[in-house]
Amino acid sequence: MPEKKLFLPIALLWLFSLVHGSPAVKITPGANILVITLDTTRADRIGIYGYQPGQTPNIDAIARKGVRFENAYTPVPLTLPAHCSLFTGDIPLAHGVRNNGRYRLPAQSDTLAEILQRRGFTTAAFVSSFTLESRFGLDQGFAVYNDNLPVKKGQVKTYSSERTADLVFADFAAWFENHCREDKNKKFFAWVHFFDPHMPYTPPEPFKTLFQQNPYDGEIAFMDVYIGKIMALLEEKQVLANTLTVIVGDHGEAFGEHGEFGHMMFCYEENLRVPLVFYAPGRLPENKSIADRANLVDVMPTILDFLAIPIQPVPGHVPGPEPSGISLLPLIAGAAAKERTFYIESVFPAEALGCAPVKGLIKGEYKFIDLPHPELYHLATDPGEKENLFFKQNAVARQLKQTLAQLIKQYEPPIGQPGRELSAEEERKLKSLGYFSFSSKNANAANLPDPKEKIGSLTEFVVGSRLKGEGKTNEAIVYFNRAIELNPTFSWPYSMLAQAYLESGKIEGALDVLKKGIAQNPGEYQLKIDYALLLKKQARWDEAIEILKELPRQEGGIVDVGPEVYYILGDLYSEKGDAANAISNYRPAALAEPENFVIKQKLVYLLHQSQKYPEALEIYRDLEKATPGDTGLLLNMAILYEQIKKYDLSKTYYIKLLAQNPAPPVRVYYNYALLLAKTGDFQEAAKQIQRFIDNYPADDSLKHTAREYLEKWESAN
Numbered sequence: 001m002p003e004k005k006l007f008l009p010i011a012l013l014w015l016f017s018l019v020h021g022s023p024a025v026k027i028t029p030g031a032n033i034l035v036i037t038l039d040t041t042r043a044d045r046i047g048i049y050g051y052q053p054g055q056t057p058n059i060d061a062i063a064r065k066g067v068r069f070e071n072a073y074t075p076v077p078l079t080l081p082a083h084c085s086l087f088t089g090d091i092p093l094a095h096g097v098r099n100n101g102r103y104r105l106p107a108q109s110d111t112l113a114e115i116l117q118r119r120g121f122t123t124a125a126f127v128s129s130f131t132l133e134s135r136f137g138l139d140q141g142f143a144v145y146n147d148n149l150p151v152k153k154g155q156v157k158t159y160s161s162e163r164t165a166d167l168v169f170a171d172f173a174a175w176f177e178n179h180c181r182e183d184k185n186k187k188f189f190a191w192v193h194f195f196d197p198h199m200p201y202t203p204p205e206p207f208k209t210l211f212q213q214n215p216y217d218g219e220i221a222f223m224d225v226y227i228g229k230i231m232a233l234l235e236e237k238q239v240l241a242n243t244l245t246v247i248v249g250d251h252g253e254a255f256g257e258h259g260e261f262g263h264m265m266f267c268y269e270e271n272l273r274v275p276l277v278f279y280a281p282g283r284l285p286e287n288k289s290i291a292d293r294a295n296l297v298d299v300m301p302t303i304l305d306f307l308a309i310p311i312q313p314v315p316g317h318v319p320g321p322e323p324s325g326i327s328l329l330p331l332i333a334g335a336a337a338k339e340r341t342f343y344i345e346s347v348f349p350a351e352a353l354g355c356a357p358v359k360g361l362i363k364g365e366y367k368f369i370d371l372p373h374p375e376l377y378h379l380a381t382d383p384g385e386k387e388n389l390f391f392k393q394n395a396v397a398r399q400l401k402q403t404l405a406q407l408i409k410q411y412e413p414p415i416g417q418p419g420r421e422l423s424a425e426e427e428r429k430l431k432s433l434g435y436f437s438f439s440s441k442n443a444n445a446a447n448l449p450d451p452k453e454k455i456g457s458l459t460e461f462v463v464g465s466r467l468k469g470e471g472k473t474n475e476a477i478v479y480f481n482r483a484i485e486l487n488p489t490f491s492w493p494y495s496m497l498a499q500a501y502l503e504s505g506k507i508e509g510a511l512d513v514l515k516k517g518i519a520q521n522p523g524e525y526q527l528k529i530d531y532a533l534l535l536k537k538q539a540r541w542d543e544a545i546e547i548l549k550e551l552p553r554q555e556g557g558i559v560d561v562g563p564e565v566y567y568i569l570g571d572l573y574s575e576k577g578d579a580a581n582a583i584s585n586y587r588p589a590a591l592a593e594p595e596n597f598v599i600k601q602k603l604v605y606l607l608h609q610s611q612k613y614p615e616a617l618e619i620y621r622d623l624e625k626a627t628p629g630d631t632g633l634l635l636n637m638a639i640l641y642e643q644i645k646k647y648d649l650s651k652t653y654y655i656k657l658l659a660q661n662p663a664p665p666v667r668v669y670y671n672y673a674l675l676l677a678k679t680g681d682f683q684e685a686a687k688q689i690q691r692f693i694d695n696y697p698a699d700d701s702l703k704h705t706a707r708e709y710l711e712k713w714e715s716a717n
């Protein structure tokens with residue numbers, strides 16, 4: 001066991017910048033904070049950053065009234081780790097979140113939201129992609145964490161769950177209107193995350209037609225409209241004048257410059273450079289462009305500095321050996337920049353493709369990337385990173401390699417932090433359970449292939465996914481097969497290939513592909529889930545359960561798919577007729593996705609059936625708040641209250657039901673009549689049973705019984 005490292009409190013003391021009194025920057029402790037994050041948005045696709053073909057009038061206008069950083073970098077081209085860096089002011093090595101899914105921001109992290117909440121700010125977040133769902137830990141400190149992503153009926157959220165700018169804006173606007181109604185003068189910190197520019201590029205009209213040649217620009221244009229609406233709303237409520245707005249990208253997007261399409265694999269400029277704009281009317285300079293490099297990790301210290309909040313060390317929280325982020329206010333006020341070293345990384349190639357991880361540094365005029373085939377670029381003269389100077393300027397490269405190694409060594413993760421290396425014993429244990437572990441794929445980094453050699457498999461996968469999305473299933477199959485051929489330890493193409501086979505009605509082919517995929521990648525949960533779902537389709541419940549039932553038990557290991565696995569297990573047991581086990585699996589799924597009514601409906605149905613009345617009632621009440629007029633729900637509540645002999649309440653629910661739905665399913669009259677008879681109200685009971693008789697179409701024993709009741713109750717009157 002590695003020795004537990006002691007961090008000194010100095011780690012968190014960002015130096016208070018000396019801009020107080022500077023005419024250009026007015027420190028404003030009472031300001032609101034609005035952070036808008038633009039997923040997958042390259043700086044060089046924004047008008048104010050010099051791009052002509054796009055359409056970003058709103059971002060441009062805000063930047064013209066504020067300060068923009070021309071050379072802002074993300075430390076990591078992955079959504080979750082990048083946002084963790086943004087909101088902790090530290091690099092992935094420090095906050096511990098290295099990839100999307102599976103990692104969760106540790107509770108000990110002190111986020112911007114937590115700091116501002118402690119200072120009395122109302123906090124609210126509105127996110128648009130599954131990768132930022134509350135289960136991944138960024139909800140810390142947010143009183144409202146709105147991750148209401150639309151899911152298809154009968155499903156739980158998955159990796160592809162996302163929402164468009166119009167939907168996230170609507171939720172933000174509703175919250176904001178309410179905030180202003182309650183107390184407009186209460187300080188707030190709001191975060192709105194737009195996901196639209198992410199693949200696949202499918203802007204709605206008119207941007208679909210306008211940007212036929214470049215739908216990525218169309219997505220940015222669509223998002224820009226809603227940025228404008230946010231600003232208009234703040235202005236309308238007269239809140240804008242007292243708000244610091246920060247617009248920032250989480251990472252860029254590659255279009256084949258270095259072989260990648262997308263953004264997860266490499267750390268070239270196209271993956272890392274993002275827009276970064278600060279706007280606070282009358283408090284920050286107008287239309288100021290700053291060429292000095294800035295980093296996502298600087299945003300939090302800058303905001304705190306602007307609010308005059310000194311950073312205090314918080315006991316028990318996870319700091320890095322030295323703060324990564326600095327306040328940018330001195331630069332904004334006109335101070336000269338100091339030379340900084342930016343750490344950059346992507347462990348995605350290691351964790352998803354079995355390659356060496358990408359790690360590197362940006363320092364002075366150079367970028368160094370440490371890989372089996374290492375790279376050195378002179379950014380000042382070669383911003384396109386075309387000429388690798390590793391051998392030509394080997395002394396520089398060696399120096400940077402050493403600096404990088406020292407930096408990484410400082411961050412050796414303490415026990416308990418996600419992403420730490422496993423001990424041999426832990427590794428064996430996990431392997432015996434069939435679990436994936438990060439070190440198993442990159443145990444021997446020296447022998448791993450360079451991601452440059454495996455980018456082909458990712459590209460084939462990306463093209464295949466696009467074709468499949470366009471309905472060209474047969475063409476897509478060719479690409480997925482090629483991706484697997486190029487890199488059998490890349491698991492995603494197996495999933496997509498199986499889906500493609502399934503769409504073509506070849507279920508046996510799909511099963512075969514997944515079996516092969518699991519054999520090659522025994523630790524990949526998603527392949528097992530896909531396989532179990534196919535078995536479920538064939539009513540092979542026990543086999544499916546066998547595959548899934550151990551998966552969720554791995555604490556913290558499957559943050560991303562845990563609820564999905566529980567949900568599928570619930571379905572499997574339910575279909576099999578095992579209500580007790582179905583309930584015990586639906587419960588944690590419902591807990592993880594409290595806003596998902598389908599899970600709750602399935603769970604409550606079984607609880608009610610199994611006579612677990614108090615728990616069922618609690619969920620019914622919850623559902624009633626969300627769908628107050630639902631006939632089935634009101635009927636079930638009426639029945640349950642009758643079962644627990646609360647006849648008055650039962651009656652209330654029948655009355656509600658009939659008020660909501662004047663033509664309910666005919667059985668409602670029958671049930672209601674019996675309840676009324678139980679309470680001695682034979683007159684009303686007779687009225688309801690008459691309705692049943694009038695509306696019930698068949699002439700069977702039920703109708704016969706009803707007539708007998710009617711006779712009995714009429715004579716009782």
Ligand SMILES: [Zn+2]
Nearest residue numbers: 039040079250
């Ligand atoms: Zn992203």
